[in-house]
Amino acid sequence: MFGNRSRICFWNQTLHEKPACSGKPRVIEMATTAANTHRQTIGCEEYSLYSSLSEDELIKMAIQQSLEEDSGGQPAAQSPQKSLVARAGEVAAPSRASPHNPPYRIYPWQREIDPVVAAIRDGDEKAVSNMMKSGKNLSVxxxxxxxxxxxxxxxxxxxxxxxxxxxxxxxxxxxxxxxxxxxxxxxxxxxxxxxxxxxxxxxxxxxxxxxxxxxxxxxxxxxxxxxxxxxxxxxxxxxxxxxxxxxxxxxxxxxxxxxxxxxxxxxxxxxxxxxxxxxxxxxxxxxxxxxxxxxxxxxxxxxxxxxxxxxxxxxxxxxxxxxxxxxxxxxxxxxxxxxxxxxxxxxxxxxxxxxxxxxxxxxxxxxxxxxxxxxxxxxxxxxxxxxxxxxxxxxxxxxxxxxxxxxxxxxxxxxxxxxxxxxxxxxxxxxxxxxxxxxxxxxxxxxxxxxxxxxxxxxxxxxxxxxxxHGANIDAYISSHPTTFPATIMFSMKYLSVLKYLLDLGCDAGSCFECQYGNGPHPALNYRRERLNDPQVTREPTVVQFCEMVSTPEISRWAGPIIDVLLDYVGNVQLCSRLKEHIDSYEDWAVIKEKAEPPRPLSHLCRIKVRSLVGRSRIKLLDTLPLPDRLIRYLQHDYSQ
Missing domain, CATH: 1.25.40.20 (Ankyrin repeat-containing domain)
Known part of the structure; x- marks a missing residue:
């Protein structure tokens, strides 16, 4: 009754910014055309009225516009007060003077601006006074x-x-x-x-x-x-x-x-x-x-x-x-x-x-x-x-x-x-x-x-x-996930260059071949991962052996190369029945099994012995020892020359 009251957030994207091939019904295109046609006439503020309309509102506007056109597609004769531009102006005028808007959408063709609001907005004291004298109640x-x-x-x-x-x-x-x-x-x-x-x-x-x-x-x-x-x-x-x-x-x-x-x-x-x-x-x-x-x-x-x-x-x-x-x-x-x-x-x-x-x-x-x-x-x-x-x-x-x-x-x-x-x-x-x-x-x-x-x-x-x-333990274990071999080897299994680097510096490779079952039968593997927060799982963590680790689906395809690298850093060892079975499953790995057969070459056993005598603390300082270069390369497993 007395003007627009609550805020309306206008869409950020105006109508003319929407893509032409948006797939809208033809009637929306008509509404868009109508708005664009009058853009120069009604100005930016009035045009924003159309820019903020939803698709349903545009459809209604297009229908109204089409009803006012004659059969030849031209607008029918009408008074200026009833034209599309004039109707837009009726709402646009208070919008320029007042940012407060109604809590409901007022379409341009649905209402006229209230004369009381218009008089007050324009500061027309005489008009307001005349309304009161005529008996109009201005307190409702x-x-x-x-x-x-x-x-x-x-x-x-x-x-x-x-x-x-x-x-x-x-x-x-x-x-x-x-x-x-x-x-x-x-x-x-x-x-x-x-x-x-x-x-x-x-x-x-x-x-x-x-x-x-x-x-x-x-x-x-x-x-x-x-x-x-x-x-x-x-x-x-x-x-x-x-x-x-x-x-x-x-x-x-x-x-x-x-x-x-x-x-x-x-x-x-x-x-x-x-x-x-x-x-x-x-x-x-x-x-x-x-x-x-x-x-x-x-x-x-x-x-x-x-x-x-x-x-x-x-x-x-x-x-x-x-x-x-x-x-x-x-x-x-x-x-x-x-x-x-x-x-x-x-x-x-x-x-x-x-x-x-x-x-x-x-x-x-x-x-x-x-x-x-x-x-x-x-x-x-x-x-x-x-x-x-x-x-x-x-x-x-x-x-x-x-x-x-x-x-x-x-x-x-x-x-x-x-x-x-x-x-x-x-x-x-x-x-x-x-x-x-x-x-x-x-x-x-x-x-x-x-x-x-x-x-x-x-x-x-x-x-x-x-x-x-700075003294990090090269044979580090994880107490919450116990293994019979260093966790450093477990973490580097998929990175053979890293594994070799650690073994060169003295990481314990021998523990990987110490299987409690040896050539005897091994228990069936259980690959199911226990849920960490399962209240039913209260058992102590099981100690994992090397042969079990390399038999898991995630590691099994790397088992041969891993074993092959480890064998270069141990003396005479015995492969357990599970490792042999795993190696036998890949024809290309037969040479690895032969490599593990005792006795190992004397030159290899000598290298292992010398490395153990040098000690882990000094093995990484081989380059500084007063030894022939050829011997140093030999002790470092350097086969490049």
């Missing part, structure tokens, strides 16, 4: 709950507003269906004259809308200092909370509007007022990086160490969001860097995780190593996990323990039960971080799954060499 709301007083406040027509308020004084605080008063609408639109007129007439300044937002809150949201000052002068409640517990001061601080903040504080706003999540205005300033607002609140005595409901401090939140000046200011004001959030993390933890060097540098001197240890996680873990190498290096230089282990509670959050920063670095295949940690004294043999095994899985020889050079 439309279906959206709007009355002409709301229209006047919305359009900023103070003359019409005064007329309507005096004629219907009881409607001054009447609400729309969204519970918006004329005062709220005037504030929202920044119509200060209307705002002042309504307040002088006795409008209640603290009536909120459905979201419990008052006019003062809206003034802060719009950064309208004059409106805020006017409302405070008329005793608006500066501590009213919206449905999130957010006050006008929270809103002003989030927008760093010092003028409004000053108005609110001097008007009685409580600086320690917290929202539903325990967040104060100072916390908002720290979180959003509003330094000027933060300084103002600190001067007013706001608690620098304020914490939210999850125990996160303002300093923690500033570190999390990378606000370097905020962190610097908070620390200068005595903010406690050792307040942990509900997860036990300190500001230094989150700064290391985010990779903000400047903040980490500021926090290291003021962070308690005891509190870090108590948290069950080192900032080194987080820096390594996120590949923040600069942070990792700075923490190492500051003396943080490179062998710090995750607490059991935190380690259990990872399926592989990792514990050390080194594991994170190797897991990420970060060679630089791995080298940093190893050079600083990281122990490569602490984790349940040896980092060497992870480097083998990645196939990264450089990482493997770094780990082995």
């Amino acid at each position: 709301p439309n279906k959206d709950g709007w009355i002409p007083l709301h229209e006047a406040a919305y359009y900023g027509q103070v003359g019409c507003l005064s007329l309507l308020q005096k004629a219907y004084p009881g409607t001054i605080d009447q609400r729309t269906l969204n519970e918006e008063t004329a005062l709220y609408l005037a504030t929202s639109r920044g119509n200060l004259d209307c705002l002042h007129t309504l307040l002088q007439a006795g409008a209640e300044p603290d009536i909120s809308n459905k979201a419990r937002e008052t006019p003062l809150y809206k003034a802060c949201e719009r950064k309208n200092a004059e409106a805020a000052r006017l409302l405070v002068q008329y005793n608006a409640d500066t501590n009213h909370r919206c449905n999130r517990g957010w006050t006008a001061l929270h809103e002003a601080v989030s927008r760093n509007d010092l003028e409004i903040i000053d108005i609110l504080v001097k008007g009685g706003a409580k600086i320690e007022s917290a929202n539903a999540y325990g967040i104060t205005s100072l916390f908002v300033a720290a979180e959003s990086g509003q330094l000027e607002a933060l300084r103002y609140l600190a001067r007013c005595g706001a608690d620098i160490n304020t914490q939210a409901s999850d125990n996160a401090s303002a300093l923690y939140e500033a570190c999390k969001n990378g606000h370097v000046p905020i962190v610097e200011f908070l620390l200068s004001q005595g903010a406690d860097a050792n307040k942990a959030n509900k997860d036990g993390l300190l500001p230094l933890h989150i700064a290391a995780k985010k990779g903000i060097c400047e903040i980490v540098s500021m926090l290291i001197p003021v962070t308690s190593r005891t509190r870090v240890k108590r948290s069950g996680i080192s900032p080194l873990h987080l820096a390594a996990e996120r590949n923040n190498d600069d942070i990792l290096e700075e923490l190492i230089d500051a003396g943080y323990e490179v062998n710090a282990a995750l607490s059991d509670e935190r380690s259990c959050l990872y399926e592989d039960r990792r514990t050390t920063p080194l594991y994170f670095a190797v897991f990420n295949n970060n060679i630089y971080a791995t080298e940093l940690l190893l050079q600083a004294g990281a122990n490569p043999n602490v984790d349940l799954i040896n980092p060497l095994l992870i480097s083998i899985r990645h196939g990264c020889l450089k990482t493997m060499k770094l780990l082995l050079d």
Whole structure:
């Protein structure tokens, strides 16, 4: 009745941007043509009316258009008011002046703009006065709950507003269906004259809308200092909370509007007022990086160490969001860097995780190593996990323990039960971080799954060499998945070059041929994978033998070459019946079986003996021993010459 009321989100893609071969019915093409034909006539704003229409609406428009055309395809004679352009203009006109739209679609041919709304929109006080004199009741709301007083406040027509308020004084605080008063609408639109007129007439300044937002809150949201000052002068409640517990001061601080903040504080706003999540205005300033607002609140005595409901401090939140000046200011004001959030993390933890060097540098001197240890996680873990190498290096230089282990509670959050920063670095295949940690004294043999095994899985020889050079166990096992042979061999079975590299450095190949069943019958293989979380499976893990591993479907096709490589690093061994059976199943592998038959060549047995006497610790240093080159190549299984 009195204009359009609720917002409608127009489609991003306008009608003329849609592809021509979209497969639409012909009637839609007609509607598209009609809209395009009048594009130059009706202009961009009117054309947007057609651009936002759905296909069903376009169909209706096309039908209407076709009914108005004569048999020759030309539009029938009609009055200008009934033409397509004119009908579009009827809706387009208020759209230019008013962004609020109806909650339902009003088609151009369905309605005329309300004369009351038109008069108010144009500021025609005489027309409004004449309507009232003629007996028209201008206090009846439309279906959206709007009355002409709301229209006047919305359009900023103070003359019409005064007329309507005096004629219907009881409607001054009447609400729309969204519970918006004329005062709220005037504030929202920044119509200060209307705002002042309504307040002088006795409008209640603290009536909120459905979201419990008052006019003062809206003034802060719009950064309208004059409106805020006017409302405070008329005793608006500066501590009213919206449905999130957010006050006008929270809103002003989030927008760093010092003028409004000053108005609110001097008007009685409580600086320690917290929202539903325990967040104060100072916390908002720290979180959003509003330094000027933060300084103002600190001067007013706001608690620098304020914490939210999850125990996160303002300093923690500033570190999390990378606000370097905020962190610097908070620390200068005595903010406690050792307040942990509900997860036990300190500001230094989150700064290391985010990779903000400047903040980490500021926090290291003021962070308690005891509190870090108590948290069950080192900032080194987080820096390594996120590949923040600069942070990792700075923490190492500051003396943080490179062998710090995750607490059991935190380690259990990872399926592989990792514990050390080194594991994170190797897991990420970060060679630089791995080298940093190893050079600083990281122990490569602490984790349940040896980092060497992870480097083998990645196939990264450089990482493997770094780990082995710093003492990684080349015969590493996994206690949770026991095998009779090193897990290093198990992990490298599909990479023969990696397997040979490990064997060259002294990995135990002999254990692969130590089968408890020998030439006797072997039990049937069970390839079914037990579910990890199956409550019915409570048995201890079965120790897996080499012959069982190479017989699995995933490895069986590699079994021959694997055995062939392993035989080069053992003396006289006996193949068990399962290995023989497996080799016999491939005709091309017959030579492998012959290779394993004892006795092995004397030259080969001598090589094995010399290698054992040299020792594993020095086998990788063969090039440096005072031995002939030919002998060194022989001991290294180098057959190139």
